[in-house]
Amino acid sequence: MLGERWLLPAGIEEALPSQARIIEGLRRDLLDLYQSWGYELVMPPFIDYLESLLTGTGHDLDLQTFKLTDQETGRLLGVRADMTPQVARMDAHQLRREGPTRLCYLGTVLHTRSDGFAGTRSPLQVGAEIYGHSGAASELEILRLVLLTLERAGIGNAYLDLGHVGIYRGLARQAGLTPDQELTLFEALQRKAIPEVTELIAAWGLRAPLADMLLALADLNGDDALERAARVLAPAEPEVREALYHLARLRDGLNTWLPAVPVHFDLAELRGYHYKTGVVFAAFVPGWGQEVARGGRYDDIGRVFGRARPAVGFSSDLKGLLRQGQDLSDRYRPTPGVFAPWSPDPTLGAEIEALRASGARVVTELPGQPGGAREAGCAEQLVFEGGRWQRRPV
Numbered sequence: 001m002l003g004e005r006w007l008l009p010a011g012i013e014e015a016l017p018s019q020a021r022i023i024e025g026l027r028r029d030l031l032d033l034y035q036s037w038g039y040e041l042v043m044p045p046f047i048d049y050l051e052s053l054l055t056g057t058g059h060d061l062d063l064q065t066f067k068l069t070d071q072e073t074g075r076l077l078g079v080r081a082d083m084t085p086q087v088a089r090m091d092a093h094q095l096r097r098e099g100p101t102r103l104c105y106l107g108t109v110l111h112t113r114s115d116g117f118a119g120t121r122s123p124l125q126v127g128a129e130i131y132g133h134s135g136a137a138s139e140l141e142i143l144r145l146v147l148l149t150l151e152r153a154g155i156g157n158a159y160l161d162l163g164h165v166g167i168y169r170g171l172a173r174q175a176g177l178t179p180d181q182e183l184t185l186f187e188a189l190q191r192k193a194i195p196e197v198t199e200l201i202a203a204w205g206l207r208a209p210l211a212d213m214l215l216a217l218a219d220l221n222g223d224d225a226l227e228r229a230a231r232v233l234a235p236a237e238p239e240v241r242e243a244l245y246h247l248a249r250l251r252d253g254l255n256t257w258l259p260a261v262p263v264h265f266d267l268a269e270l271r272g273y274h275y276k277t278g279v280v281f282a283a284f285v286p287g288w289g290q291e292v293a294r295g296g297r298y299d300d301i302g303r304v305f306g307r308a309r310p311a312v313g314f315s316s317d318l319k320g321l322l323r324q325g326q327d328l329s330d331r332y333r334p335t336p337g338v339f340a341p342w343s344p345d346p347t348l349g350a351e352i353e354a355l356r357a358s359g360a361r362v363v364t365e366l367p368g369q370p371g372g373a374r375e376a377g378c379a380e381q382l383v384f385e386g387g388r389w390q391r392r393p394v
Contacts, residue, residue, distance in 0.1 A: 011114045011121030013319070018329070023124070025332035026318060027106055029152050030126055037145060039104040039128050044086035046108070050078040055085045055304050064111045079110045083125055084315065085301070091131040092305040100132040106318065120319060127295075129313030134299060136246060139279050139312050140253040146283055146293050146314050147258055153318075154325030155292065158283045159262035162250065165276045165296075166243035167233070167267050168217060174237050175210045185214065189268040192218050209235040217268040225265035226251065243278075250279065272296060279312070285324055292316060292324055335361040338391060339373035339381040342366060351382065351389040 008014065015023055031041060047068075054062055066079040080086065083105050091101050106126045114121050128145055130138045143160065150158045168189070172182040181204060188196045197218060201211045216232045226248055233240055247265065254263050271280050271294055278297035285292055295314030322328065340352050342365045355362050363376045373381045373394045380391045 034104040039102040092307040104128040123317035127315030134310035153321035164243040170240040221266035337378035339378035
């Protein structure tokens with residue numbers, strides 16, 4: 001076993017200097033981007049009470065959450081698998097603002113199993129949320145921020161996939177489905193299992209036009225899905241038609257602000273159906289089956305924290321974005337170093353401090369060390385010439 005101590009658990013990664021430099025550079029760029037849009041950075045705790053982590057969005061994360069017992073209280077704790085519930089708690093319980101609040105976050109989360117994107121169990125989750133606004137304008141802002149995030153990560157060919165949970169939810173309510181039936185049919189629709197959907201509808205005795213509308217959902221995808229849905233779902237109740245109208249308004253806004261970004265629709269692909277309340281979306285890149293960013297509207301998530309607020313946001317994995325995007329090593333090149341000899345000379349110490357204060361990277365030689373300036377990654381060195389310390393090429 002001694003020879004295997006260098007191994008890491010499956011799905012857990014370490015970042016060597018060259019990779020860590022790029023990750024940190026992109027992290028800073030993204031946080032600066034969000035700040036320029038008015039988003040305030042928050043830092044949720046890495047470990048939290050389990051009931052707080054499994055609130056709202058968290059109910060879908062139960063199996064993804066590592067659990068442990070607090071030795072001080074005996075209560076069950078969890079290692080965060082998603083920061084969204086914690087950020088919602090900050091808005092509802094700590095900040096308690098009346099107007100819209102924009103919050104962003106970036107930090108490691110831990111999953112019991114890989115979710116497929118980048119094959120990691122320790123994503124570096126980055127995200128942004130708007131609380132306190134329920135209109136399409138806040139959804140459009142988040143979607144614009146998604147695309148800017150991808151561009152900063154070197155992904156310039158992304159496309160958006162949009163849906164709305166109100167469409168299936170409204171049809172299920174109109175059909176009088178029980179909660180179990182609603183969930184069973186939902187899971188079949190996610191798999192696009194048309195024969196199974198047909199059998200379920202027949203077994204429950206659903207008749208036209210409801211049977212036709214529910215069966216049609218599996219095919220309502222693509223660029224023209226909204227136009228076809230308007231015809232197929234014409235007999236649906238007002239909440240379904242309002243959801244379609246909302247998606248159409250969002251599409252018009254995207255065509256105005258992001259005319260070069262392809263927008264697709266899939267009215268049966270409902271990520272986070274159990275907690276989302278409206279629009280759901282994901283960003284994809286051609287040739288990759290997993291989404292590179294996801295999000296949507298989840299109003300009232302703060303209710304369990306004492307204050308219900310409309311909310312819309314997105315999240316992604318920064319490490320995964322770097323794997324899918326262009327090579328950013330040229331953008332985040334290491335700062336050229338200056339090699340300084342080991343010497344107690346106070347004038348040398350003063351020169352080193354001045355260089356570091358100006359932003360230069362100075363590496364001081366250690367007594368007896370092997371190698372010199374080149375091995376330390378330095379292109380210059382300090383030499384004593386003309387009565388003072390000067391920078392010279394190596």
